[in-house]
Amino acid sequence: xxxxxxxxxxxxxxxxxxxxxxxxxxxxxxxxxxxxxxxxxxxxxxxxxxxxxxxxxxxxxxxxxxxxxxxxxxxxxxxxxxxxxxxxxxxxxxxxxxxxxxxxxxxxxxxxxxxxxxxxxxxxxxxxxxxxxxxxxxxxxxxxxxxxxxxxxxxxxxxxxxxx
Amino acid sequence: xxxxxxxxxxxxxxxxxxxxxxxxxxxxxxxxxxxxxxxxxxxxxxxxxxxxxxxxxxxxxxxxxxxxxxxxxxxxxxxxxxxxxxxxxxxxxxxxxxxxxxxxxxxxxxxxxxxxxxxxxxxxxxxxxxxxxxxxxxxxxxxxxxxxxxxxxxxxxxxxxxxxxxxxxxxxxxxxxxxxxxxxxxxxxxxxxxxxxxxxxxxxxxxxxxxxxxxxxxxxxxxxxxxxxxxxxxxxxxxxxxxxxxxxxxxxxxxxxxxxxxxxxxxxxxxxxxxxxxxxxxxxxxxxxxxxxxxxxxxxxxxxxxxxxxxxxxxxxxxxxxxxxxxxxxxxxxxxxxxxxxxxxxxxxxxxxxxxxxxxxxxxxxxxxxxxxxxxxxxxxxxxxxxxxxxxxxxxxxxxxxxxxxxxxxxxxxxxxxxxxxxxxxxxxxxxxxxxxxxxxxx
Numbered sequence: 001x002x003x004x005x006x007x008x009x010x011x012x013x014x015x016x017x018x019x020x021x022x023x024x025x026x027x028x029x030x031x032x033x034x035x036x037x038x039x040x041x042x043x044x045x046x047x048x049x050x051x052x053x054x055x056x057x058x059x060x061x062x063x064x065x066x067x068x069x070x071x072x073x074x075x076x077x078x079x080x081x082x083x084x085x086x087x088x089x090x091x092x093x094x095x096x097x098x099x100x101x102x103x104x105x106x107x108x109x110x111x112x113x114x115x116x117x118x119x120x121x122x123x124x125x126x127x128x129x130x131x132x133x134x135x136x137x138x139x140x141x142x143x144x145x146x147x148x149x150x151x152x153x154x155x156x157x158x159x160x161x162x163x164x
Numbered sequence: 165x166x167x168x169x170x171x172x173x174x175x176x177x178x179x180x181x182x183x184x185x186x187x188x189x190x191x192x193x194x195x196x197x198x199x200x201x202x203x204x205x206x207x208x209x210x211x212x213x214x215x216x217x218x219x220x221x222x223x224x225x226x227x228x229x230x231x232x233x234x235x236x237x238x239x240x241x242x243x244x245x246x247x248x249x250x251x252x253x254x255x256x257x258x259x260x261x262x263x264x265x266x267x268x269x270x271x272x273x274x275x276x277x278x279x280x281x282x283x284x285x286x287x288x289x290x291x292x293x294x295x296x297x298x299x300x301x302x303x304x305x306x307x308x309x310x311x312x313x314x315x316x317x318x319x320x321x322x323x324x325x326x327x328x329x330x331x332x333x334x335x336x337x338x339x340x341x342x343x344x345x346x347x348x349x350x351x352x353x354x355x356x357x358x359x360x361x362x363x364x365x366x367x368x369x370x371x372x373x374x375x376x377x378x379x380x381x382x383x384x385x386x387x388x389x390x391x392x393x394x395x396x397x398x399x400x401x402x403x404x405x406x407x408x409x410x411x412x413x414x415x416x417x418x419x420x421x422x423x424x425x426x427x428x429x430x431x432x433x434x435x436x437x438x439x440x441x442x443x444x445x446x447x448x449x450x451x452x453x454x455x456x457x458x459x460x461x462x463x464x465x466x467x468x469x470x471x472x473x474x475x476x477x478x479x480x481x482x483x484x485x486x487x488x489x490x491x492x493x494x495x496x497x498x499x500x501x502x503x504x505x506x507x508x509x510x511x512x513x514x515x516x517x518x519x520x521x522x523x524x525x526x527x528x529x530x531x532x533x534x535x536x537x538x539x540x541x542x543x544x545x546x547x548x549x550x551x552x553x554x555x556x557x558x559x560x561x562x563x564x565x566x567x568x569x570x571x572x573x574x575x576x577x578x579x580x581x582x583x584x585x586x587x588x589x590x591x592x593x594x595x596x597x598x599x600x601x602x603x604x605x606x607x
Contacts, residue, residue: 019504023512027419030412030513031467039462044240045514047505139458 018104021157022054028149029053035137036089052094055103056086057150060132062106064125066113075102087135111158126151169276171485175573176602177565179277181424182482183291186270188428189476191298191344192435199267202476203260210258213237218253269479270295283602287562294344307374310346313339314354314373321362329362341436348432352439353377356403360384363399364392377443384447401455404444408459411437411467415513419520422556424478425563427519431475438468474516481517486526486570487533487577494530503527522567525549525574532578543578550575569598 026033033053037043059079068076079102085093126147133143170178190198208222214237221234221243234243234254247254262268274295277288301307317336320327336355340346346354354376361367366387372379387396411434418430445461447453481489493506509515511523518526528549531542550571557564576591 019502023504023507026508027416027513030415031463031470032412033514034463034466035460037462039460041241041462043242045466046239047508050508050514137460142458 018058018099018107021058021107021153022051022103024153025054025057025150026050028153029057029146032138032142032146036091036094038089046095048095048097049091051099052082052097053086055097055099056082056094056132057129058103058154059083059106060086061125061129061147061150061154062110064128065121066106066110070109071102071105075105078102079106083132087132089136107158122151122155168483169273170482171488173485173487173573174281175566176283176569176598177562177567178482178569179282180285180288180291180562181428181566183273183277183288183295184425184428185475185478185482186266186273187291187295187298187344188432189479190266190270191347192472192475193347193349195267195298195301197349199265200260202266203262203264204257205476206264207257207260208235208237216253217251219247219249219251221247221252221254222257223254224257266476266479267299269483271299274299285562285602290343298344307346307350310340310351310354311371311373314358315371317358318361318367318371321358322367341432342429348435348439350376352436353380353443356380356440356443357383359403360396360399364396366390366392380443381447381450384453385451388451388453397453397455400444400447400453401457404441404448404455404457405459407437407440407444408457408464408467411441411464411471412513415467415471415516418474418516419511419513421519422521422553423563423567424519424522425566427516428475428478431471431516434471435468435475438464438471442468470514471516477515477517487529490526490529490533493526494533497530521549521553522570525567525571529574529577532574532581535581539578539581543582546571546574546578565602569595572598 033045033050036049036053037045060083063083068079071079078097078100081093082097084090085097129150130140130143130147133146134140138146169182192198193201204222204224213220219236219238221236224233224235226233231244234245234247235241236243236247274292276282277292278284282288313336317332320332321329333355336351336358340354341348341351354373357368357372357376357380360380360383364387368379368383372383384396384400387393414430414434414437418427418434421427421430441457441459441464442461445457445459445464448455448457449461496506497503507523507527509517510526511518511520524545528542528545531538532546553564553567553571557567572591572595576588576595579587579591
């Protein structure tokens, strides 16, 4: 028997949590996530890497909207490492990274920031993510396309009251 | 797995959607290749992959001209170079169970859907004909009809000034791909070859469609040495990029589809588009054209593998009682597994087995299997899904029959658990009513 309603479940009308946000982002990226591997490798992409890619996309996007300095030093360091291993396709580090709540912390921070998601800052955030995806090896058009879609996914989550 | 349709559970519309899924999986490659692929996958799925101290690599024989590849399940990886690490061990796969081929599953399903209690809809009759055709071809592969259609299409474009290329392509999709008359591994290169010849107005004689892959590579190699080379390169980049974009879009459409029948349709289109993108990128490499695509060939190949895996995993889904799957989900959640992780193995671009809608219904079913704290949330979700589904879909649309029957089954079972006799009766009546209508309509 399931003793309690699982924490990470999202049923109709309920707000989206960080875990679901990652799933939505992975759905958007689709098989393009394989860009993280060199051309001569053929893997079934590891679940841990998938989750790190999604976390990195959230972090790269929000980096353009909030100042990471407002976060604790340990969190800031972890997110910095994540973004760096993402941009440098460091599979080992990506596989080892485990989100211990810093993504939710980031989402809380952005929700509490005044003027969040305004036109210019949103465009900057989108640009920041597109740059990261390009650095990862995606074509410019595709990077921009994914970045735009991820921006929509994250914005709609943030615009839902009490979403985190 | 019982090997029976839905493990013996009778749900309206299940015969059509199951037969379509098995048939679609069977007609991705030539029958012999599909059967050996299926047998290999099942033969190597042994516990020793996960218990051995060494990393096991299974030798995978490829076509005549290629050396074997190596596949490891723990962790999943595919290599074309021989693994030679200190912990690597290479094994030949155990003898495959010949009774467990995909053609034998298709044959068994074909017999099952002809049972008297399965309503023989027009759609089901068409699917049975296609399945019989595919199985007869399995014994003696011949794609004469499809090849002839491509020959006619070539003649038409060359000699009929009023020929409408879009209409011809639509006709080829319908007559060859969507009706399973030509495996995807042949259809995609044949269409590519037809398009490229038309774009360059340089036609091959005699007909190249019997062996479209090798003719396509040969054609590219020959045109490379002519004055049409620059134009060909431009067209190849255009076709490859469009195919990759379309493939990823189809995969999303598949997951967001309103029914498993529609998911199947989009998976076929995604497989076709990924195949096209892969072949174009391979031609660039083989003929050293130096083209620049917006995708890497690895992405197209992996996209194809994920889509194929999702398509074939669907075969296993239709051979089990869906309640057993809900029970497994239930016990995995109860033991602390992350729900999103289960979802990603069931309904995601990496494992596109089911639609997102169906996944939600399975999860809600898992939550309503027994009374408990999650029951109320699960029941509300089922009610919401039913409302949502009925407001967006035609209850009499044949492609939605299975989803509606499944939701009614889930709600009836949930009301039984809740002890709500009135709603149990209401749903039993609904189900009986729909079955009676189906029986009358298809007498």
